[in-house]
Amino acid sequence: MPKTNTRKKESDTPELMREWPLPVAATLGSSVRVKGILQEIRSRLPSAVRKSLDMEAGALTLIMPETSKTAFRATSSAVSKALEDIADLPIIPREIEDILTITASERKRWLEDGRLPSAGTRTVRLQGRARRITFHVFDPRVVEDLLDRGAVDAWREDDAAAKAENRRRAAYQAKLTRSLRNKQKSKRAKHEADDAAASLNGWDEFGSDGLLR
Numbered sequence: 001m002p003k004t005n006t007r008k009k010e011s012d013t014p015e016l017m018r019e020w021p022l023p024v025a026a027t028l029g030s031s032v033r034v035k036g037i038l039q040e041i042r043s044r045l046p047s048a049v050r051k052s053l054d055m056e057a058g059a060l061t062l063i064m065p066e067t068s069k070t071a072f073r074a075t076s077s078a079v080s081k082a083l084e085d086i087a088d089l090p091i092i093p094r095e096i097e098d099i100l101t102i103t104a105s106e107r108k109r110w111l112e113d114g115r116l117p118s119a120g121t122r123t124v125r126l127q128g129r130a131r132r133i134t135f136h137v138f139d140p141r142v143v144e145d146l147l148d149r150g151a152v153d154a155w156r157e158d159d160a161a162a163k164a165e166n167r168r169r170a171a172y173q174a175k176l177t178r179s180l181r182n183k184q185k186s187k188r189a190k191h192e193a194d195d196a197a198a199s200l201n202g203w204d205e206f207g208s209d210g211l212l213r
Contacts, residue, residue, distance in 0.1 A: 022058060023087065026140075037060070040082075044082050110155060122137050
């Protein structure tokens with residue numbers, strides 16, 4: 001349950017504080033996901049109070065001066081409302097990489113071959129820039145299922161087996177290519193020998209006539 005209290009800093013200035021522990025269903029055990037949730041909740045707050053909300057020991061913490069009771073109540077209410085469906089917040093690329101302990105290349109490969117299903121795309125503007133970027137997001141419940149059943153380990157085993165098979169096929173193809181090339185060389189050499197022999201037809205008769213003596 002969220003906690004609300006008043007505390008004093010070292011300067012003895014009283015503060016209002018409220019804390020919201022985040023459920024595992026929302027964070028999936030990822031500190032990167034916690035930061036993502038913090039950024040998402042902050043984006044839903046007025047810019048003047050966004051930095052009053054921070055992260056502490058895996059929980060969201062709102063700290064404001066005691067003189068800002070009205071703003072504190074309004075912000076607390078907004079944070080609580082935003083957290084109601086936070087477990088369903090789509091997972092972004094850097095979060096899924098941390099949750100599943102995968103690399104960016106693995107995420108892209110498994111996304112492309114369909115093993116890692118996309119929940120759609122999201123477009124954002126880079127901070128301080130005009131350029132926008134679009135990326136795939138993922139359903140938290142799908143990611144949770146992949147995590148629970150150890151799907152990543154199985155995928156890596158499949159990829160390793162496929163890589164080994166591809167190497168075997170490549171080696172066989174290279175061997176077959178060399179064999180065909182050698183056969184072609186042998187045929188060409190034989191043809192050249194036959195052509196040379198054909199060009200000497202009548203040589204024996206020429207020699208028997210004594211013209212070489």
